[in-house]
Amino acid sequence: MKHDTQIEAAFQIPDWSTPGEARERLDQEIDNFVTAAAAATAEPDAALALRVTAGLGKTATALRVIARHGEALLARGHVLIYVPTLDLAERADEEFRSLAPRLPSRVIRGRDAQRPDDCEKKMCDRAELAREISGFVPSVTQALCRGQDPDDNFVQSPCASGCPYLRQKDVPGPHVVLLSHAYLTVDPPIDRDFPIALRVIDEKVWPTLIRTSHLSIEDLMRAPTNLFPNGLYGNLSRATAALVDGLQRGLPLHDHLRSSGIDTEQLQELVRAEDRSRSSLEIGPWQSAEAVKFRVANFDTRSFVASKRRRRIFDSLSGKEAGHCVGLNLAEVTTEHGSQRMIMCSRMEAVAREAPLLLLDADVDRDITERVAPGADFISIQSPPIADIVQVSDRTLSGSWLLDLNEGARRRAGVLTILRHEVDKAAGGGVLVVATKAVLSALHRDLGRSIAKGDDDGLRQPLLGAKPRWFGPRTQGVNDYENYTTIVVIGRLQPGITDIETSARAVFAQDTLPITRHVSGPLPAVASRFLMADGSAREADLRAHPDPRVQAILAQSRECATLQAIARLRLVTPSHRKRVVILSSLPLPEFPITRVVPFAALVRGLDEEPDWPGFERMEKAMRATMGRPVRGARLSARGLTEDLPLDFPTEDAAKGFRKGRTSNHMMTLCERISRANGWPMVALSLKRPGGGKSTPAFILETHGDPLHHAKELWPDLTPFLA
Known part of the structure; x- marks a missing residue:
């Protein structure tokens, strides 16, 4: 039977290459890009995204090409290679050292990472405190480790001397630096006297870059600190009122605020005012541990966070003159005090573009890549799986x-x-x-x-x-x-639908059209297909989000x-x-x-059964003969109705089952069912005394002459072994 349908024109079959061809092209594309970076002939913001089938060796090829051009690259500055985890960074560094043992390379480890020489200790002895104050101080290093005291004296904490984390900051000269994706949004501890010559990001990166924060309407409307300029109170009140009104009514926020008398310059003034009026946590390495603990415990984190989030909202609103502000929406958030309406601010951190950028991923998406690295060239290199x-x-x-x-x-x-x-x-x-x-x-x-x-x-x-x-x-x-x-x-x-929509708002925050929400229930089913190895397609159902941007995020996840x-x-x-x-x-x-x-x-272990619907139905019918003195059935439509009436109650039902199934198909189907169940089976051919077309039949579990048993079941027919 044929269940497959031929692929329609809209169905995309990958442009497969042999592994040898694909690897050769991969090496060539990476080499061309890296050569331009090493020779300074590439534009500073040049970007190339390579979609490469896993197993072709995209990471190994990138390391090999960088080793090939290492001296020229390092003469221009650092080479930063970002991979998903620290463990992968360590493996990549080991591989790179085997390729280019004379080129300087190193792995950057975060404060929370284990020390390479002592896995019982973290890179920073005060990693937990560093995590607690991160974001509340301009620099964690200056707040905890070393910096200038109020009298302008250089001071460092007792643990700073010999600290393996800080030592990373003091390594001079350009290096090939291996580090995790987490460092894409923070400054890595490298020698800043040298620029970045090349940046490589291996594997999917957008989940690391997205940021989502929420601010209650109460905190939005709360009176600012005394440091907030009095002359901006009016603009602040109008802007926050227009924002809440626009969100509640689903209006294009950029248009709505401008029509409410708040222009881009006024919004930018509010951004600057929030920055100037917000007081950071004031601690330093010259203070005692008790003093630091006291200040951290008594710091007004709520006001600080609210100010930063207001600033972020105003900054988003100042980004365009007209249209929707995709990254802002109202949402119900469950807190310890119950359900609360919050303003959600979703955005994506920008990847630095001061140096050529190479993106490597097995399933990179064009639209998402354009948001991560605008203007990036896109090349797909694919080889089929062999399995x-x-x-x-x-x-x-x-x-x-x-x-x-x-x-x-x-x-x-x-x-x-x-x-x-x-x-x-x-x-x-x-x-x-x-x-x-x-x-x-x-x-x-x-x-x-x-x-x-x-x-x-x-x-x-x-x-x-x-x-x-x-x-x-x-x-x-x-x-x-x-x-x-x-x-x-x-x-x-x-992932949850709300989470995916939030991620989409972050990735596509600069888009003009708002993200379409899926209101309730499961996602709608749409027609899709399985791509078969023989080039055909099989129909399938897919639960898909109605907004193609959200669907792109969902597919990535x-x-x-x-x-x-x-x-x-x-x-x-x-x-x-x-x-x-x-x-x-x-x-x-x-x-x-x-x-x-x-x-x-x-x-059942029957994944190679070519006619599973027929197998299930016929097995059920054959099993229904258990307990009869003689088990058997004819395979014609009439025979199925007369011999297996429970499953084929009418001749029309039997004809429907037989449609597309030849007599030979029916017999081999019954043989496979018998083998799967351990039922001995004998295939027969029954003929009428007056001649005519023979009827296929079978006898199950015979303990004697199968022809004799067949004669018992069908006395008017003459049986022959098939």
Whole structure:
């Protein structure tokens, strides 16, 4: 039977390259860009975004090209390479040192990071206090570590001498610097006497850059401090009143404030006034620990935070003369005092563009990239996965479905059955299983192991011999599982709709049109398709947000989380046969599937069954013959109705089932059902005494002559072994 439909013109098939071709082009594109940066022929704000299939070696290629041009680059300044985590930075630095042992390179570690020479200690002895005061002081280093006292004397705290965190600031000269994405929004401790020659960002970066804050209407309207200029009180009152009115009525805020008499210059005056009237936390390294503790405890954090957030709101409102202010909206926020209406301010921190910028990501999105790095060139380099890839067609296996109080345990039992099958098939080759933390915890519990919330080490314990991991940024860029044979992905990461809309407001804050809200209930289903490995398409349903910008963010968080997990097996050039089992019906963009099968078929270990609907129905009908003295049935429409009446009550029903299924198809289907259930079966051909077309039939579980049993069932027909 043919269930597939041919791909329509609008359906995009990737422009696949062989791994060799793709790697050659990847090296060429990165080399061209880095060469221009090293020779200072690139524009200072040049940017290139490369979408590269995981497993082609984008990070390794970038390191190799930078090593190739290292001397020329470092003659111009620092090379900063940002990766998702500190662990990946350390691995990249080790690889770079093996490529270019004579070039200076180093890893930047944050205050909270473990010391490389003593994992029991943090880089900063006062890391907790530093985190507590961050944002309330102009400089954490000057507030806690070293700086000028009121008498203009240089003073440093007792722990500053020999501090490994501060030592990083004192390393002279340009370096190839490896650091985590977190440093994209703060100044890294490097020698500022040298400029940045090249900046490289590896993997998805926009989640690190987005910022969301909320301000109650009460704090918005609260009277400012005595330091606020008296002459601006009127503008402040009009601006805040117009803001609240515009948000409540859903008006284009930039237009509404201008029509209310508040122009751009007045808004910028309010921004400057908030900056001047806001008092920072005043502490310094010359103060005793008790004095610092007292000042921190008694600092008016609420007023300080409210002022910074008002300033941020006014700054957003001053950004354009007309249209909507996408980054601002009203929202209901639950606090310890109950539900409160808050003004949400969403924005995205800008990536510095004083040096050429190279972006590397397996699933980079064009529209989001344009907001992260406006004007960036975009190049896609894709190679197809080489694996047996099976995907569920009829269940999303959402967290709510798997964790349902009444049916969840039974459903998870099916998942565990599949996992057990895959571990057996892998035969020691290694099986990676990826799900949400909540689902992994429930699976452990089903196996008699209770995992406390927050116990990541507990979640990492094997599940029936499979290695558990969860969706999230720590799966990005990791090569630890490239030699594994199988991955089983359970469900999908489904962020809350409100959270996704908030992220979209941050990423697309400078857009003209407002973000469309999804009011209530599940997201609407839209027609989508599975891309099949043979170039065909299978129809599928997809829950999608009505605003394409929000959908782009959702796909980056949901679909791409699954793709990132699968990419851990490095399927482009596998060293041995690999298998991917996707326990979710979520269509994955530009990812070819070998087979799509129902969840029940996978539970039964029958993912290669070519006619599962027929298998299910015919198996049920054949099982209904159990208990009869002789079990058998004819496979013609009339025979199905007469011999299996419970499942084929009318001849029309039987004809409908037979449509598209030849007699040979029916017989081989019954043979597969018999094998799956351990029922001995004999295929027969029945003929009428007067001749004519023979009728296919079968006898089950014979303990004698099958022709004799057939004669008992159909005395008017002559049976022959088929």
